[in-house]
Amino acid sequence: MGDILHWSQTKSEDFLGREEMKTKNPWHRPWIICISVFFVAGIIAMVVVAVVQNKPLHQKYKYGIVLDAGSSHTSLYIYQWPAEKENNTGMVQQKLACNVKGKGISSYSPEPKKAGESLKECMDKARDTIPNHRHHETPVYLGATAGMRLLKMENDTASEKVLESVEQFLQTYPFSYQGARIITGQEEGAFGWITVNYLNDYLRKASGTLGALDLGGASTQITFVSGQNLESPDNSIDFRLYGNDYQLYTHSFLCYGKDQVLKLSLANEIQSTNQQLTDNITLQDPCFHKGYKATKTFEDVFNSPCVRGLRLTQNKFVHVGLGDGEACHAAVRKVFNDSRCTHSTCSFNGVFQPPVEGKFGAFSAFYFVMNFLNLTSYPLDVAKEQLARYCATPWNTIIQNHPNVKEKYLSEYCFSGTYILTLLEDGYNFTSKNWKDIEFIKQIGDSDAGWTLGYMLNLTNMIPAEVPDTPPLPYGGYVTLMVLLSLMILVLGLLACKVFRRPTGSTQKEII
Numbered sequence: 001m002g003d004i005l006h007w008s009q010t011k012s013e014d015f016l017g018r019e020e021m022k023t024k025n026p027w028h029r030p031w032i033i034c035i036s037v038f039f040v041a042g043i044i045a046m047v048v049v050a051v052v053q054n055k056p057l058h059q060k061y062k063y064g065i066v067l068d069a070g071s072s073h074t075s076l077y078i079y080q081w082p083a084e085k086e087n088n089t090g091m092v093q094q095k096l097a098c099n100v101k102g103k104g105i106s107s108y109s110p111e112p113k114k115a116g117e118s119l120k121e122c123m124d125k126a127r128d129t130i131p132n133h134r135h136h137e138t139p140v141y142l143g144a145t146a147g148m149r150l151l152k153m154e155n156d157t158a159s160e161k162v163l164e165s166v167e168q169f170l171q172t173y174p175f176s177y178q179g180a181r182i183i184t185g186q187e188e189g190a191f192g193w194i195t196v197n198y199l200n201d202y203l204r205k206a207s208g209t210l211g212a213l214d215l216g217g218a219s220t221q222i223t224f225v226s227g228q229n230l231e232s233p234d235n236s237i238d239f240r241l242y243g244n245d246y247q248l249y250t251h252s253f254l255c256y257g258k259d260q261v262l263k264l265s266l267a268n269e270i271q272s273t274n275q276q277l278t279d280n281i282t283l284q285d286p287c288f289h290k291g292y293k294a295t296k297t298f299e300d301v302f303n304s305p306c307v308r309g310l311r312l313t314q315n316k317f318v319h320v321g322l323g324d325g326e327a328c329h330a331a332v333r334k335v336f337n338d339s340r341c342t343h344s345t346c347s348f349n350g351v352f353q354p355p356v357e358g359k360f361g362a363f364s365a366f367y368f369v370m371n372f373l374n375l376t377s378y379p380l381d382v383a384k385e386q387l388a389r390y391c392a393t394p395w396n397t398i399i400q401n402h403p404n405v406k407e408k409y410l411s412e413y414c415f416s417g418t419y420i421l422t423l424l425e426d427g428y429n430f431t432s433k434n435w436k437d438i439e440f441i442k443q444i445g446d447s448d449a450g451w452t453l454g455y456m457l458n459l460t461n462m463i464p465a466e467v468p469d470t471p472p473l474p475y476g477g478y479v480t481l482m483v484l485l486s487l488m489i490l491v492l493g494l495l496a497c498k499v500f501r502r503p504t505g506s507t508q509k510e511i512i
C-alpha cells in the first residue's frame with residue numbers, strides 16, 4: 001500500500017510541480033487559451049450585433065401631397081413616412097404646410113384658368129422639398145370642400161371648369177397625379193376623425209377615440225363614435241381599422257361655416273329691418289363692436305346659395321356695430337331652426353344627432369377663433385362672460401390692441417365667437433358639464449388637424465383593416481436576447497474549457 005501511495009504522491013508532486021511551474025506562464029495551459037478564445041469571440045459577437053443593429057440607417061422616406069381646396073383658401077400638405085413602415089400606425093407625419101395665396105378655387109369661376117395657376121407657388125415648393133428620385137411615386141390628391149359644393153349647386157359647368165383647370169395644372173408636375181374632386185361632407189367629417197385618431201395613435205390602442213369638430217368658412221362637421229342606434233343611414237359610417245370596428249355618427253352642415261353663417265345672419269337682419277331696402281340703409285348689428293362702421297353691398301351678403309330671399313345686387317348698406325353680446329347671441333340663434341325633429345334626438349334643422357359622447361378635438365376655425373379670443377380653457381359660462389366683455393369693447397380699442405390682425409378677421413371675432421358657443425351649446429347640445437371634453441386644437445404633434453391626412457391614409461391604404469403582422473420581438477427585446485445568447489455561449493464556452501481541460505503530462509496511469 002505504501003508503494004502505491006508513494007507512487008501516486010510522487011506523481012501528484014511531480015504533476016503539481018509541473019503544474020506549479022506552468023502557472024508561472026498561463027499560456028501554456030490550453031484551457032486558458034480556450035477560455036480566452038471564447039471570451040474574445042463572445043465580445044466580438046456582441047459588438048458586431050450591436051454595431052450592425054445600431055448602425056444609423058439612412059432613413060428612406062416616402063411622400064404624399066394633399067391639397068385642401070377650401071371655400072376661403074387652399075392649403076397644400078406634404079406628408080412623409082418611413083418607406084419600410086407604411087402599415088405601421090402613427091408613422092405618417094406632416095413635413096410641410098403651404099397656404100396658397102388668394103381665395104378658394106371656387107372664387108376663380110369667372111376665370112377658371114387662374115384656379116390652377118393659383119397653386120403654382122405651393123406646388124413649386126413641394127417639388128423643391130421632395131427628393132427628385134421620389135417625385136414619380138409621390139401621389140398628389142386635391143379635395144375640394146364646401147366652397148366648391150356651393151359653386152356646383154349654383155353652376156355645375158363653372159365648377160367643372162375650375163376642376164379641369166386645377167387638374168391640368170397639377171399634371172404639369174412630375175408627381176403621380178391621383179385626381180381632383182369635390183369630397184362629400186360625410187367624407188370631410190370622417191377623414192377629419194381618422195386624422196385626429198391616427199395622430200393620437202388611438203386607432204391601434206383601441207382605448208377610446210376622439211370626436212372631431214371641424215369649422216370651415218362654408219360648412220361645419222361633427223363626427224364621433226356613438227353607442228346609440230344611428231337612426232339615419234346618411235349619418236352613419238362604419239369603419240374597420242386595425243382590427244377594430246367603429247360605427248361613426250357624422251354630419252356636415254353646408255352653409256354653417258362661419259363665413260356663410262355671417263351672411264345668413266346679416267340677411268336675416270336686413271330682411272327684418274323695417275327700412276325700405278334702398279341704398280344706404282343702416283344696419284345696426286349687435287355682433288360688431290360699437291364704433292364699427294363700414295359700407296357694404298347687398299351683393300356681399302346675398303351672393304351665396306346659402307342665403308335665400310332677396311337677391312339684391314349693388315345696393316349699398318351701412319353696417320354699424322352695437323357691441324351687444326346678448327343681442328348677438330339672440331341674432332345668431334335665429335340661424336338654427338329647431339322646429340321640426342322627426343328623430344329621437346336632433347341637433348338642429350331637423351338633423352338626427354345622438355347625444356355627444358366622449359372627448360372631442362375642435363379644429364380649423366374652432367381653433368383660430370377661440371384661440372384668438374383666449375377662450376380655449378374656460379368653462380362655458382366663463383367663456384360666455386369673457387366673450388360678452390370682448391364684444392362690448394369699442395372698435396377703436398380692438399384695433400389698437402391688435403394692430404397686426406387682418407381687419408376682415410378682426411371685425412368678425414365677436415360674431416364668430418358667439419356663433420361657435422351657440423353652435424356647440426344650442427346646436428350640438430354640449431353642456432357646461434361636458435364642455436371640458438372639448439379640446440381646441442390646431443395640430444397634433446407637428447401635423448395639422450384636418451381631413452387631408454385621413455384622406456391620404458385611406459386612398460393609399462395605409463390604415464389596414466387588420467392589425468399588420470409584427471416581428472415576434474420588439475427591437476429592444478431582440479437586442480436583449482442577442483446579448484443574453486452571447487453571454488450564455490460565453491459562459492458555456494468557459495465551462496466547457498474548465499470541465500474538459502486536460503492537465504499536460506500527468507496521465508494518471510491506472511493504479512493497479
Ligand SMILES: Nc1nc2c(ncn2[C@@H]2O[C@H](COP(=O)(O)OP(=O)(O)OP(=O)(O)O)[C@@H](O)[C@H]2O)c(=O)[nH]1
Nearest residue numbers: 070071072073145146216217218219257364365368
Ligand atoms: N383668424 C383666423 N382665421 C382663419 C385663419 N385661417 C383661416 N381662417 C378663417 O377661418 C375660416 C375657416 O378656415 P378654413 O378651415 O380654412 O375654411 P375652409 O377650409 O376654407 O372652408 P370649408 O371649405 O368650409 O372647409 C375661414 O373663415 C377662414 O377665413 C387664420 O389663420 N386665422
Ligand SMILES: [Ca+2]
Nearest residue numbers: 070145216364
Ligand atoms: Ca376646411
